[in-house]
Each structure stands twice: as structure tokens, then as C-alpha cells.
Amino acid sequence: MPSPLPRRAHQALVHRLAESRRLRGNGEVLRGHHNINYILPLGVGLALLLGTVPFARAKLRIPLDTVEVVPRIWPSEAEVLRVVSRHLREVPRCLADFGDHSLHAYRRGRALSEEIHDDDVNDDLMRAFADFFVRTARIPVTELPPRPADWPDDGDSERFLHWLVDFTEERVHRANRDTFGSLFDDVLIPEDAMATFKRNHTGLTSRPFRLLHTDVHRANVVRRNRRLTVIDWELAIYGDPLHELATHMVRMGYGKQDRDRMTALWAEAMRRAGHDELTAGLDHDLPVYVAFEYAQSVFPDVMRAALGLPEEPDELDFRAAGRRICVAIGLAREPLQLIDVPDLERTVKALRRWHETHVAGRSTGRPADGDGMTAE
Ligand SMILES: Nc1ncnc2c1ncn2[C@@H]1O[C@H](COP(=O)(O)OP(=O)(O)O)[C@@H](O)[C@H]1O
Ligand SMILES: [Mg+2]
Structure with missing residues (x-):
């Protein structure tokens, strides 16, 4: 009415x-x-x-x-x-x-993050995810809101990946160097990490672009009476469907076996629904998108570890934050082709130095430039 x-x-x-x-x-x-x-x-x-x-x-x-x-x-x-x-x-x-x-x-129900733990994603749940990805891929792209002017053309998977790499470089890495540059350097992330990643990942197969949610993980999936609902669409974009599968697998924390299973179910469901073209080049290009997820995540993970420190951290706080950084860098080691990775001692020292310069002694407890960032 x-x-x-x-x-x-x-x-x-x-x-x-x-x-x-x-x-x-x-x-x-x-x-x-x-x-x-x-x-x-x-x-x-x-x-x-x-x-x-x-x-x-x-x-x-x-x-x-x-x-x-x-x-x-x-x-x-x-x-x-x-x-x-x-x-x-x-x-x-x-x-x-x-x-x-x-x-x-x-929608009433419980988020999967409140229900199940990392190791009990079963076949039924994976099939339900595969079904969700097929139904999302069917949403007519002509109905979507307009894309930014510089958006890669439909099917230009390589430009899409490179757009994501450039975003990480410019808006996540460079944009935060004033506050975190010394920390990135101290934990041995090469300044040209993303440029190298981009150079090393070219020649992707073309796949038609679709609507992607890009954040399908336990906290964004609500279950009620065995039916799943994917919420939280604010990070949706238009692009290569393999990016959707990769972000899902990494954010769910699947191990190797689960990844292989999820990939097989995804491809089977897409083909059954008549979307063979979305699976073109899957074997070669999916690992590239998975590698990108780990590569890009190193910057937010380092920043969040630093921002998550209390105003007056003790040894345990520094070590916990240092471990988070070591894990993130360990996962990015291959994708970013890192030769040297820091050990816990080095990471803790780097965090202490960062804290000393950017937080300690300041009444606000915020990073020096007061940029209003918060840890998630
Ligand atoms: N309909 C719902 N049923 C159950 N839990 C929900 C529901 N909506 C949100 N939540 C819980 O609230 C959290 C935050 O909601 P979400 O919409 O994902 O916001 P954000 O953009 O901040 O991630 C979810 O991760 C989930 O745990
Ligand atoms: Mg959410």
C-alpha cells in the first residue's frame, strides 16, 4: 500500500x-x-x-x-x-x-559461525553453497547498478584480477604507508610485493562476468530449518566468478581436501546449470585467485594486528599480535614469493617499534595521524 x-x-x-x-x-x-x-x-x-x-x-x-x-x-x-x-x-x-x-x-536463524566449526563443513553444506553460487550467477547482469567508469569489460578476467591488485596496492598498501610503512618494512614485506604479483600473473582465460557476493563465509550465512540465506551484500561486485569461489574457500578456511571438493561441486553445479563458460581455465586460474587472497590479506592483517594492541601492551599482547602477523606472512609467502620471512622475535620487535612511535605516550591511543581506523 x-x-x-x-x-x-x-x-x-x-x-x-x-x-x-x-x-x-x-x-x-x-x-x-x-x-x-x-x-x-x-x-x-x-x-x-x-x-x-x-x-x-x-x-x-x-x-x-x-x-x-x-x-x-x-x-x-x-x-x-x-x-x-x-x-x-x-x-x-x-x-x-x-x-x-x-x-x-x-531473517530469523543462526549464523553458521555460531553453529559449526572449521572442520565440519560436510558435503550437504558444500552442495548448498554450490547451488547458491549458481543461482547468484544467474542474476541478469543487465539489472545490476552501473559499474565505475574504469571497470574492466565483461570477460576481461586478467584486467579484473589486475584491478583488484591495483586496489590493494593503491588503496590498502600505499594509502596506509604513512602510518604503517615502517611496520610493513620491518616485517619484510617488499615494497613492490603487489607489482611483482601482477607481473607474475598474466594470461588468464576469459570468463563471463557475473554478480559476485565476494564474502560468503560462516558469519554471513544464516541457517533456519536447513535453509541457507546469504546476508551482507555490501561488498558485492561484478566480475570473474572464480574470484567468488576463491574468496569463499579462503574465508571459510577450507583445508586442501575441502577445497578440492568444493571446487569439484562448484564446477559440476555450474556445468549442470549450463554455465560451462564460467568454468573455463578453472585449473589454472583458480589457484591464481586463491594466491591473490593470501597476498592482499597481508596488509590488512598486519594493520589489524598493530591496531588491535591495547594502549599499554604487555609481552603477551605483543606476542599474540606478532603471531597473527607471522601466520598472515606465512600464508602469503608463496603467493608473494617472499624469500625472507620474519620470525616471531623480529615481528614482536617491529610491533614494539611501531607502537613506540605511533601510539605510546599519546593521550588518544590512536595512530599518530588520527585517521580514525579501527580494528575489526
Ligand atoms: N538474520 C540474522 N540471523 C542471525 N544472525 C544474524 C542475522 N543478521 C546478522 N546476523 C549476525 O550479525 C552479524 C553481522 O551482520 P552482517 O549483516 O553480516 O553485518 P556486517 O556488515 O557488519 O558484517 C553476522 O555476522 C551474524 O552473525
Ligand atoms: Mg557480515
Whole structure:
């Protein structure tokens, strides 16, 4: 039923009512990587205004101020959801978009991150993921919001990979060198790491571009009555479907066997659905995207380890942060062709030096340039 109010007045009223429900503070609060989410009972008034059933619940999404580490080509998740929820009916709709805040339908259920652990992803679950990837790949790309002007052409997989590499280099590595450059150097990440990666990975097979979620991991998958719903579409992009499979496998932390199984199920499901062309060059190019995931992740992992240190860290804090860095660098060793990797002692020393220069003695406890980054 259309609202009797003009659109802006309607939005403002919905926003005010949602805010007042949030401030009452009786809903659940779910903190994710990029947003803080308040689960609110809508009540009759809001439900009527939003044209949804009374007593439904909704999720008010408020962005957190976090370090930018992955590309976002569509600033409005609401626009993406409008397309996605038309085709994947289980995905909760965006009920109202207030600019940076938004109100989403709330799907009851538990995130997989609360249910299962790293070692018990079974065949059924993998088949469900494969099915999800096929259904997402079927969403007509003509319905998607416009891409940035410099976006690689459909099928130009190599340019797509290189766009991702350039993003890591410019927006994650270079953009943070003022604050973290000395730390990157001290833990032996070569300054030209991404340039070398790009040079070494050319000649990718062409695959048609599709809508990609790019963040399908346990915390973004809700299960209820054995049905899965993938939430959190704000990092969706348009590109090579192998990037989707690679980000999924790395972020799920699959071991070798699980990766092989997931890849086989993905390829089988795509072929069965008539999308053979999405699997072209799979054997050669999937490992390239997996390597990219580990390579790019070294910068955010090092920054988060440093930012996660308390204002007055003790030896244990430094060692825990140092271990996080060692793990990230260990995983990036082959992808970045690192000859020297730091041991724990060296990493701890590097963190101490960074902390000394950037945090210690400053009343705010924030990095020196006060760039408002937060650890996730
Ligand atoms: N419908 C839901 N059911 C169960 N848990 C949810 C639901 N929506 C969100 N969550 C929980 O809240 C977390 C953050 O929500 P999400 O939408 O992924 O935000 P973020 O963008 O911050 O990651 C999720 O990882 C999940 O654990
Ligand atoms: Mg999330």
C-alpha cells in the first residue's frame, strides 16, 4: 500500500521511529566487520509504514568506521539488494535506505559461525553453497547498478584480477604507508610485493562476468530449518566468478581436501546449470585467485594486528599480535614469493617499534595521524 506521505517525509518518519526503537535498547545488537546491527521489533506503526507484517523484526544497519581493505564498487547496498532479493527470494530486502544507515528485513536463524566449526563443513553444506553460487550467477547482469567508469569489460578476467591488485596496492598498501610503512618494512614485506604479483600473473582465460557476493563465509550465512540465506551484500561486485569461489574457500578456511571438493561441486553445479563458460581455465586460474587472497590479506592483517594492541601492551599482547602477523606472512609467502620471512622475535620487535612511535605516550591511543581506523 503506497504511503499517504510524500517520500521524504515518509523516510524521515521511518528513520525517526526506527531510531527511537533502537534507543529504547531492548533489541539484540550484532556487531559485524563493517556495521553494527540492531535487531528491532518493528511494532504496528513501523510495520504499516513499511508495508510489512506487524510484529516483524528488522535490522538497523549502522556502518562502523573501519579501515578500507576491500573494494566497494556500489556504495548503496540497498540498490544491490533490490536486484538480489528479486531473484533470491530468501535474501532479506532493504526496507528503507537512509543514506549511510539502512533498515533491512530480518531473517530469523543462526549464523553458521555460531553453529559449526572449521572442520565440519560436510558435503550437504558444500552442495548448498554450490547451488547458491549458481543461482547468484544467474542474476541478469543487465539489472545490476552501473559499474565505475574504469571497470574492466565483461570477460576481461586478467584486467579484473589486475584491478583488484591495483586496489590493494593503491588503496590498502600505499594509502596506509604513512602510518604503517615502517611496520610493513620491518616485517619484510617488499615494497613492490603487489607489482611483482601482477607481473607474475598474466594470461588468464576469459570468463563471463557475473554478480559476485565476494564474502560468503560462516558469519554471513544464516541457517533456519536447513535453509541457507546469504546476508551482507555490501561488498558485492561484478566480475570473474572464480574470484567468488576463491574468496569463499579462503574465508571459510577450507583445508586442501575441502577445497578440492568444493571446487569439484562448484564446477559440476555450474556445468549442470549450463554455465560451462564460467568454468573455463578453472585449473589454472583458480589457484591464481586463491594466491591473490593470501597476498592482499597481508596488509590488512598486519594493520589489524598493530591496531588491535591495547594502549599499554604487555609481552603477551605483543606476542599474540606478532603471531597473527607471522601466520598472515606465512600464508602469503608463496603467493608473494617472499624469500625472507620474519620470525616471531623480529615481528614482536617491529610491533614494539611501531607502537613506540605511533601510539605510546599519546593521550588518544590512536595512530599518530588520527585517521580514525579501527580494528575489526
Ligand atoms: N538474520 C540474522 N540471523 C542471525 N544472525 C544474524 C542475522 N543478521 C546478522 N546476523 C549476525 O550479525 C552479524 C553481522 O551482520 P552482517 O549483516 O553480516 O553485518 P556486517 O556488515 O557488519 O558484517 C553476522 O555476522 C551474524 O552473525
Ligand atoms: Mg557480515
